[in-house]
Amino acid sequence: MPSRIRLEDRECPLSTTVQHVGEWWTLLILHDAFDGYTRFDQFQRNLDISTSMLTARLKTLVADDLLERRLYQDKPPRYEYVLTERGRSLRPVIVALAAWGNRHLTPQERSMILVDAASGEEVEPxxxxxxxxxxxxxxxxxxxxxxxxxxxxxxxxxxxxxxxxxxxxxxx
Structure with a gap:
């Protein structure tokens, strides 16, 4: 995929970050990975994404060191996609984007909220x-x-x- 970064922005951390995670499907795949999905068929089923698009996005996420491709079955060979440390460090970004979206909805319109795992209470990041x-x-x-x-x-x-x-x- 050709770079969409403007020449004058090549040193800007926002521009270089958007180059890695600014594509629609990338953020959704990462969100699913944070929810525990690791396998191709899980991502495909949950996101209703085409095989070719998912293959391309996963390949890019692996190349960008956000996901690691691991063999989990030999015959036939099957792979899972696991968040790397670099990928896990994007969690606050995903949380912040979801929180921003929820701030513009009434509580009744929110389809997903962030909660404290122990208490179940909604939190506001x-x-x-x-x-x-x-x-x-x-x-x-x-x-x-x-x-x-x-x-x-x-x-x-x-x-x-x-x-x-x-x-x-x-x-x-």
């Missing part, structure tokens, strides 16, 4: 800063900035954006 515990939903309090590996173009982008912010104009 939020993204917080690990150091301070502050909620990251505040787009005024938390902004993107150029990181240590940023190119000159990326640094320029964020220097310009910082100067345009009313509370940051003229430097800090």
């Amino acid at each position: 939020v993204l917080v800063d690990a150091r301070t515990g502050r909620n990251l939903d505040d787009s005024e309090a938390f902004v993107f900035a150029a990181g240590p590996a940023a190119s000159t173009a990326m640094r320029s982008r964020y220097t310009e954006l910082q100067s345009q912010r009313p509370d940051r104009a003229g430097g800090q």
Whole structure:
């Protein structure tokens, strides 16, 4: 599959992440994998996806080290697809996407909710800063900035954006 990343975005972590998980079926397959599905026929039955599309998506997920293909039967050879550590690290992203979707529905319209496994109580996931515990939903309090590996173009982008912010104009 050809890269959909724009040349100027090749260092942007959002662009490179979308290249791996931004395809419709990819997120649904990963969601099923988090629910415990591992076998081709399980994914196909649950998602009602064509054999060729599922084969292509699984091949990409394995190549991207999000799933591992493991032989579980010799004759005939049968494989399962198990989340790798890299794949498991996407769980908070899937949870956040589902939570975002549910926030735009009434409780009666929600077909899937996140619950505490022990109590069965519904939980509301939020993204917080690990150091301070502050909620990251505040787009005024938390902004993107150029990181240590940023190119000159990326640094320029964020220097310009910082100067345009009313509370940051003229430097800090």
